[in-house]
Amino acid sequence: xxxxxxxxxxxxxxxxxxxxxxxxxxxxxxxxxxxxxxxxxxxxxxxxxxxxxxxxxxxxxxxxxxxxxxxxxxxxxxxxxxxxxxxxxxxxxxxxxxxxxxxxxxxxxxxxxxxxxxxxxxxxxxxxxxxxxxxxxxxxxxxxxxxxxxxxxxxxxxxxxxxxxxxxxxxxxxxxxxxxxxxxxxxxxxxxxxxxxxxxxxxxxxxxxxxxxxxxxxxxxxxxxxxxxxxxxxxxxxxxxxxxxxxxxxxxxxxxxxxxxxxxxxxxxxxxxxxxxxxxxxxxxxxxxxxx
Amino acid sequence: xxxxxxxxxxxxxxxxxxxxxxxxxxxxxxxxxxxxxxxxxxxxxxxxxxxxxxxxxxxxxxxxxxxxxxxxxxxxxxxxxxxxxxxxxxxxxxxxxxxxxxxxxxxxxxxxxxxxxxxxxxxxxxxxxxxxxxxxxxxxxxxxxxxxxxxxxxxxxxxxxxxxxxxxxxxxxxxxxxxxxxxxxxxxxxxxxxxxxxxxxxxxxxxxxxxxxxxxxxxxxxxxxxxxxxxxxxxxxxxxxxxxxxxxxxxxxxxxxxxxxxxxxxxxxxxxxxxxxxxxxxxxxxxxxxxx
Numbered sequence: 001x002x003x004x005x006x007x008x009x010x011x012x013x014x015x016x017x018x019x020x021x022x023x024x025x026x027x028x029x030x031x032x033x034x035x036x037x038x039x040x041x042x043x044x045x046x047x048x049x050x051x052x053x054x055x056x057x058x059x060x061x062x063x064x065x066x067x068x069x070x071x072x073x074x075x076x077x078x079x080x081x082x083x084x085x086x087x088x089x090x091x092x093x094x095x096x097x098x099x100x101x102x103x104x105x106x107x108x109x110x111x112x113x114x115x116x117x118x119x120x121x122x123x124x125x126x127x128x129x130x131x132x133x134x135x136x137x138x139x140x141x142x143x144x145x146x147x148x149x150x151x152x153x154x155x156x157x158x159x160x161x162x163x164x165x166x167x168x169x170x171x172x173x174x175x176x177x178x179x180x181x182x183x184x185x186x187x188x189x190x191x192x193x194x195x196x197x198x199x200x201x202x203x204x205x206x207x208x209x210x211x212x213x214x215x216x217x218x219x220x221x222x223x224x225x226x227x228x229x230x231x232x233x234x235x236x237x238x239x240x241x242x243x244x245x246x247x248x249x250x251x252x253x254x255x256x257x258x259x260x261x262x263x264x265x266x267x268x269x270x271x272x273x274x275x276x277x278x279x280x281x282x283x284x285x286x287x288x289x290x291x292x
Numbered sequence: 293x294x295x296x297x298x299x300x301x302x303x304x305x306x307x308x309x310x311x312x313x314x315x316x317x318x319x320x321x322x323x324x325x326x327x328x329x330x331x332x333x334x335x336x337x338x339x340x341x342x343x344x345x346x347x348x349x350x351x352x353x354x355x356x357x358x359x360x361x362x363x364x365x366x367x368x369x370x371x372x373x374x375x376x377x378x379x380x381x382x383x384x385x386x387x388x389x390x391x392x393x394x395x396x397x398x399x400x401x402x403x404x405x406x407x408x409x410x411x412x413x414x415x416x417x418x419x420x421x422x423x424x425x426x427x428x429x430x431x432x433x434x435x436x437x438x439x440x441x442x443x444x445x446x447x448x449x450x451x452x453x454x455x456x457x458x459x460x461x462x463x464x465x466x467x468x469x470x471x472x473x474x475x476x477x478x479x480x481x482x483x484x485x486x487x488x489x490x491x492x493x494x495x496x497x498x499x500x501x502x503x504x505x506x507x508x509x510x511x512x513x514x515x516x517x518x519x520x521x522x523x524x525x526x527x528x529x530x531x532x533x534x535x536x537x538x539x540x541x542x543x544x545x546x547x548x549x550x551x552x553x554x555x556x557x558x559x560x561x562x563x564x565x566x567x568x569x570x571x572x573x574x575x576x577x578x579x580x581x582x583x584x
């Protein structure tokens with residue numbers, strides 16, 4: 001399978017698993033589950049669970065064991081999108097071409113669906129058939145990455161950027177918290193599922209994650225300037241229109257491309273001493289070359 | 293010490309511990325921490341952590357071990373209040389006589405502060421110096437109690453009650469999810485901190501928690517009708533004015549009092565075969581007799 005086929009196959013497994021988790025027999029809370037399912041089962045690249053499953057497999061774990069952690073990552077990611085889209089936050093009406101959660105279910109239910117997904121992520125980690133030490137480590141890594149010193153901290157910095165134009169360093173830090181922390185947590189949970197705890201390997205795989213995470217954001221910013229509206233499925237130039245500071249405020253498109261290429265090479269280099277790293281390397285190249 | 297002195301002493305310890313946790317050196321996320329601290333360190337009875345610490349002590353655990361779990365309970369409770377007060381939810385301007393979180397910090401920061409407190413609750417459980425099995429059990433119990441089939445489910449039912457007048461059974465179920473689940477989780481985390489996992493004791497202590505939880509809600513509803521505005525610190529009759537269905541729609545004040553008394557007796561009876569249950573019994577009586 002090439003990387004695109006691998007991504008599709010992995011996304012299918014994750015979607016199936018999430019669909020099984022997010023069910024209830026209790027009709028009194030059906031609307032909550034409908035809202036949770038609406039956003040969680042809405043497609044998307046499923047990069048985070050793919051990272052968890054790929055790293056787990058690279059180090060010898062089975063999908064059966066790692067998929068609980070992969071699902072937890074996707075639930076946290078989905079909750080963050082639901083809350084981020086709320087009127088008091090980014091106030092977005094569309095997400096992946098569909099009305100945002102609060103547009104369909106109302107703000108109150110959307111807020112609660114996000115809360116329930118975040119809570120459920122920690123519940124599903126506990127359900128994995130893995131040693132207790134592993135599960136505690138997974139809860140610790142995910143909560144640190146998702147919390148005040150991680151993703152939520154990045155969102156606060158993003159809000160602050162609406163008031164004060166951020167410096168380059170602040171922009172990098174915002175992204176490393178807002179999206180980088182969860183991408184790094186994705187590979188760390190894959191390592192944990194495989195029972196890998198040695199510092200050297202953890203450092204190497206986290207270096208890979210940090211570099212692809214930043215490259216991902218640079219390509220996002222680049223596509224908003226030089227992308228193809230049809231392929232992208234949204235008008236280009238929307239970042240500038242919304243007054244957002246992006247990497248294109250610091251680099252020309254050529255410089256940004258070169259920067260993302262360097263980061264991708266560094267990501268792959270971090271894995272050079274490991275066997276079976278083809279999938280992760282192919283993912284890094286795929287994310288660099290993507291047109292949407 | 294009498295029960296009121298015990299409550300004050302326990303609240304002081306919990307507040308001190310929470311104050312230590314909720315700090316950061318990172319000035320970029322200070323506003324987030326300010327918002328988290330504003331609501332978390334705003335006083336209140338601290339019933340949930342008191343239950344965790346009292347049960348833990350009753351079964352031989354030290355406060356030092358149990359306080360991580362107690363803090364997690366209070367963080368989840370505080371997040372639920374912040375989100376519940378949001379304009380899209382209950383739209384409350386005041387909480388314990390102070391402006392609500394979003395009135396001070398804005399809706400976006402308040403939403404994120406709630407998210408960070410919920411996430412942080414699972415992080416602080418992992419920091420306890422207790423066996424990994426215990427911490428996994430604590431994460432499982434807390435996430436189940438706080439999530440879609442627990443507190444968040446109760447909030448969804450509460451929203452539905454604005455559309456359709458609930459039956460008595462639905463009212464009881466709403467409260468048992470919205471507030472009862474977290475009160476039961478409080479005693480369960482106390483048992484876990486003390487290493488108690490036997491079913492018989494867990495059942496007895498959970499029965500106690502379920503009964504005081506329901507009695508607590510009945511007294512809340514009663515005080516809104518027959519309470520003293522000065523002691524209560526808010527106008528009486530506000531539930532009726534807001535069109536809320538309460539236990540007083542099904543009972544006379546005398547019947548409601550008798551019902552709460554029976555629940556309190558059942559709560560205490562559930563602990564009758566255990567030594568050192570004086571604190572929990574005194575708490576049950578205190579919550580029944582409270583005037584605010």
